Amino acid sequence: MNLHGIAAIYKFEMNRTWRTIGQSIASPVITTILYFIVFGSAMGSRITDIDGVSYGAFIVPGLIMLTVLGQSISNAAVGIYFPRFTGTIYEILSAPLSFVEVAIGYVGAAASKSIIIGSIVLATAGFFVPLDIQHPILMAFFLVITCVTFSLLGFIIGIWADGFEKLQRIPQLVVTPLTFLGGSFYSITMLPELWQKISLLNPVVYLISGFRWSFYESSDVSLGVSITMIFIFMALCMAVIGWIFKTGYRLKN
Amino acid sequence: MTSAIHVTGLNKVYDNGFQALDNIDINVEKGEIFALLGPNGAGKTTLISAICGIVTPSAGQVMVFEHDNVKAYRKARSHIGLVPQELTTDAFETVWNTVCFSRGLFGKSPNSKLIESILKSLSLWDKKDAQIRMLSGGMKRRVMIAKALSHEPDILFLDEPTAGVDVELRKSMWEQVHRLRETGVTIILTTHYLEEAEEMADRIGVIDKGKIILVEDKNVLMKKLGKKELVLELYKPLKKLPESLATFKLQLANDGQQIVYTYDSTKEDNGAVTLLDALKQDGIKCKDFNTRQSSLEEIFVGLVGKK
Numbered sequence: 001m002n003l004h005g006i007a008a009i010y011k012f013e014m015n016r017t018w019r020t021i022g023q024s025i026a027s028p029v030i031t032t033i034l035y036f037i038v039f040g041s042a043m044g045s046r047i048t049d050i051d052g053v054s055y056g057a058f059i060v061p062g063l064i065m066l067t068v069l070g071q072s073i074s075n076a077a078v079g080i081y082f083p084r085f086t087g088t089i090y091e092i093l094s095a096p097l098s099f100v101e102v103a104i105g106y107v108g109a110a111a112s113k114s115i116i117i118g119s120i121v122l123a124t125a126g127f128f129v130p131l132d133i134q135h136p137i138l139m140a141f142f143l144v145i146t147c148v149t150f151s152l153l154g155f156i157i158g159i160w161a162d163g164f165e166k167l168q169r170i171p172q173l174v175v176t177p178l179t180f181l182g183g184s185f186y187s188i189t190m191l192p193e194l195w196q197k198i199s200l201l202n203p204v205v206y207l208i209s210g211f212r213w214s215f216y217e218s219s220d221v222s223l224g225v226s227i228t229m230i231f232i233f234m235a236l237c238m239a240v241i242g243w244i245f246k247t248g249y250r251l252k253n
Numbered sequence: 254m255t256s257a258i259h260v261t262g263l264n265k266v267y268d269n270g271f272q273a274l275d276n277i278d279i280n281v282e283k284g285e286i287f288a289l290l291g292p293n294g295a296g297k298t299t300l301i302s303a304i305c306g307i308v309t310p311s312a313g314q315v316m317v318f319e320h321d322n323v324k325a326y327r328k329a330r331s332h333i334g335l336v337p338q339e340l341t342t343d344a345f346e347t348v349w350n351t352v353c354f355s356r357g358l359f360g361k362s363p364n365s366k367l368i369e370s371i372l373k374s375l376s377l378w379d380k381k382d383a384q385i386r387m388l389s390g391g392m393k394r395r396v397m398i399a400k401a402l403s404h405e406p407d408i409l410f411l412d413e414p415t416a417g418v419d420v421e422l423r424k425s426m427w428e429q430v431h432r433l434r435e436t437g438v439t440i441i442l443t444t445h446y447l448e449e450a451e452e453m454a455d456r457i458g459v460i461d462k463g464k465i466i467l468v469e470d471k472n473v474l475m476k477k478l479g480k481k482e483l484v485l486e487l488y489k490p491l492k493k494l495p496e497s498l499a500t501f502k503l504q505l506a507n508d509g510q511q512i513v514y515t516y517d518s519t520k521e522d523n524g525a526v527t528l529l530d531a532l533k534q535d536g537i538k539c540k541d542f543n544t545r546q547s548s549l550e551e552i553f554v555g556l557v558g559k560k
Binding site (some may be wrong): 002005011012086091094 | 326327331341342359361362
């Protein structure tokens with residue numbers, strides 16, 4: 001395995017992150033603060049506890065997921081799309097690197113950045129609501145696995161996109177609505193029965209539910225189902241990437 | 254001699270049906286400078302891209318130092334450094350970081366001393382901490398070369414290396430290429446500047462419409478296809494050539510002040526002496542003369558034009 005090659009891509013991508021650190025960190029932190037002010041303080045004080053958890057604390061896992069999902073996708077998508085756009089992809093394609101190594105480099109860097117941002121959002125939340133994480137290791141596991149899975153999705157989008165507009169299409173039109181409707185700000189048990197069933201078709205429900213369980217031991221679906229679903233989604237992303245690598249789709253033709 | 258690159262039956266047909274490469278067979282020997290010439294869209298860059306693994310060929314095989322570039326792609330690619338035609342660099346990265354990045358991609362551990370010597374040899378050392386976007390076009394071109402050399406390749410592809418580069422820098426790049434060859438690096442270059450190929454190449458390949466038209470030693474090519482001209486400056490201008498000189502296929506030039514005699518330099522008797530005798534007999538006096546060899550450019554235009 002070309003470990004130096006993977007490290008080179010990872011370091012290069014992380015350098016890009018550090019170069020834009022203000023924009024990378026400030027934006028999600030400010031957004032989170034706004035959510036806490038609006039939903040946690042202004043409106044949250046009028047909402048009753050959910051499963052024994054104050055509304056402000058209840059939305060913390062959902063807010064972290066909302067941020068890391070978007071960040072993971074956009075980091076990985078831009079990471080691979082930009083070299084395609086500028087033409088510097090020639091260097092990656094002509095290097096003695098397997099596609100798996102290329103993916104590890106880009107997805108690893110994108111996921112790392114998302115994990116850092118997710119942790120910062122979590123720390124920021126601590127200033128607004130008392131945080132009591134029941135299962136910190138499981139919480140970290142969910143955070144990492146979600147960042148990796150959605151970075152894989154972002155990598156696919158970055159290869160599929162043939163313009164900046166397409167780069168934003170899936171995150172804006174699909175992922176953001178799914179995240180908002182996936183129980184970021186409410187428990188799906190609060191919905192009418194039909195909508196509860198429809199919500200179960202949304203993969204983000206399982207992520208948020210499992211993540212929330214690691215905080216408060218309360219969830220919309222069982223922990224096992226959450227973990228299974230996220231691994232299925234991860235396997236799907238890996239299968240698509242495998243096909244891209246096999247065919248050279250949008251990379252070598 | 255050992256083959257650095259051996260290409261057999263290489264084809265590339267794009268999805269829209271355009272055939273960029275048509276059954277290419279080519280062999281580049283270790284340590285030589287091979288110039289690939291061809292008009293725009295002839296397939297030069299596609300051929301380089303297929304050899305380097307950037308484009309997937311439709312058929313055929315590429316061997317790099319006897320390693321198949323598909324089955325043993327790691328070994329094959331590790332021998333190759335590529336300087337692409339376009340100045341494609343990450344504008345916000347520093348020179349030092351981007352060169353180190355290239356070395357890492359090829360699986361090589363960091364080597365500050367080597368990178369330093371490469372940057373110094375390309376007069377980039379004082380710019381090592383500068384962002385690439387701050388550099389001039391010529392400097393960016395040298396950064397591309399530094400990136401390609403960072404992993405110590407045995408084969409260096411230079412795709413239009415001096416496009417848009419001023420004369421001084423072009424000459425310095427030629428010197429750099431010669432120095433690299435002295436260290437045993439095999440160099441394959443494409444260029445629009447035929448003077449460049451004439452100056453540097455050991456062998457020349459001509460590609461047109463995806464097909465290799467010829468591959469020949471440069472000197473042999475110049476001798477085989479190059480024609481010589483004898484230009485005679487006359488004391489008195491001629492309105493027309495005398496009938497007695499019809500067998501020489503002469504041309505009057507410069508308002509009758511010059512007679513131009515084109516001859517085959519490879520023939521033992523090129524007819525020049527006979528022509529001078531004939532002129533003397535006709536009372537045509539010359540005040541000066543010179544000869545000139547047709548350039549590679551003229552040969553190239555002749556070859557591509559014929560197709």
